[in-house]
Amino acid sequence: MTTLSVAIGQHLLLAYSGFLISAVIGITGGVAAVRISPLKTILLVSSSLLQAIPAFTLVALIVPFLGIGFIPALVVIVAATLLPVIRNTIIGLSSIDPILIEGATGLGMTWNQILIKVRFPLGTRPIFSGLRLSSIVANAVAIMTVFIGSGGLGTIILEGLVRFHTPGILAGVLPAIGIALSTDLVLSYLEKKAYPL
């Protein structure tokens, strides 16, 4: 029997360490892809295809390769949340009016300066919509990974499901929804802070 607070703690640790790893790798990867254009096409096409694979399939497919437990669960969360971040970062950073990029080049700005002062501020919206989608997916996948022994809120939900005990299911589902909604609020606040206009 896992207590609710322990389960919530495990859930938060699992979902959000996965989310943070994805955010860091995804944004770095997006920047690299905008810099190196063949990489951009490859990443855009492959991320669009792989995004179609249901998350529960990824949860299952990790078992033959990494076994069960916290680390495989974390890897699945990163795999499931990385694509929207990379994709939206590439879209956000590269769909800038070319006149602005030319203008900035004309002012003598280097590629890196343009990246930080022009591309990132103007790409805030798409980048954040990728992050928000990812945070919700991370939250959902962190529940599914109970089937591969990750612990967390999924444990409570699974107990409720097996015993067909509605309050038990709700005790696990409602905190997960609360966490998803509050993360989304935090991200939308950060988005407003980051968007210059």
Place this chain on the structure above:
Amino acid sequence: MNLTAPAIEQLWTIHDITDQTMVHLTLFFSALIIVLILGLALGIAAGMNKRWGGILIQILNVIEMIPDIALLLLLIPITGIGAVPTIVAAVLYSLLPIVRNTSIGIISIRPELIENGIALGMTEKDMLLRIRLPLALPLIAGGIRTAVIYTMGIVTLGGIIGARGLGAVLQAGITRNNMTVILIAGLWIGILAICMDLFAAGGERILIWKYGDKT
């Protein structure tokens, strides 16, 4: 792990994968047809009536923030387990992209086209059917593509609440610790999901080419 052809064939038969694929696709298409009809109707209504449309899209936005598995499980007390909650959850979750894209599509028509329609003496209904909807088709197709991905995801999850289908095969593989079953079912679902997405993407391309704004 035993990945020889006879072993795979045997597991395929033991786990009824052909049968489960049919169940999976039936669930998928039932949900998709419902979401298409409902989504288009609500999307057109939302585009015609901005106030209620705004409220509807807000509600759908909140549903979208609920993790998909949580939405699925929340329905159990109301609908029981099995195919019904799976289809309901898939519909609820996939409505937003279609409703939003349809309403945006029929609202954001270039004003001169609407003026042309009025000058030709078209009624609101004519304009909806002959100008607004055709021009909105590429955007609607984009929404349908997202809905296809969401629906496939939830139908797969339905396996854990007794809806049968390929998700159930996956779960059996995990609980019996049978790596071969996991690999076969997992790759098979992946292939199916990517094919459905490619189909939807192809449809989207054709509609963009036929009806897309070429100016």
